[in-house]
Amino acid sequence: MYDTLKSDFEQALYPGCSMFTRLSGTLRLFSLKARNGWTDKNFTELLELLKEMLPEDNMLPNRNYEAKKILCPMGLEYKKIHVYPNDCVLYTNDFATLKVCSTCGLSRFKKKIDGSSGEEEIEGPPAKVLWYLPIIPRFKRLLAIKEDARNLTWHENGRKCDKFLRHxxxxxxxxxxxxxxxxxxxxxxxxxIGLATDGMNPYGNLSSKHSSWPVLLVIYNLPP
Structure with missing residues (x-):
């Protein structure tokens, strides 16, 4: 993964280009996409046009998917873990291969009717999913950035100590x-770190059955 990132960092966007590499050019374009709220389809159309406009043998990706693959090594990992419908336990470690809950007997997957036979039930998507964002890589990234690392010591070195409660x-x-x-x-x-959690309806629609229950970690070291 590191070798791929290093190769994209060193490879010119097109022969003779000294301003952009494959990595920096893709990163700048992806930054524009994020700031302006472009859809994946819009971004793909832009990449296709730019690839035609640039000199031949250019290394610009021509689809949103390819651009994300280039930037993937720079991102932070996450894991999707299946959960028992009644929250008995997570389908991981010793329970990773189970398909039925050993406590309540419910299926790991939603059931749906097979379209070919019209009768047989087949396994659908997981009944419930936990999105786990490992915190150690995120802490390492935070400490690796000079400005953020300085802010982590603000409570000790930069805070104004008087009788007022600001932090x-x-x-x-x-x-x-x-x-x-x-x-x-x-x-x-x-x-x-402070731990906070609460249920929420991400769509703001009271009639929606979908809900999320985020668990947030708040870093108190940082300045207000």
Missing amino acids: PADAPQWRGTGEGYAECVAESRNLR
């Missing part, structure tokens, strides 16, 4: 959380 670090509870962990508190870059 969780100004509260007595902040000092209380470090009791018994002197070594951890001594390093200002160590993260203090």
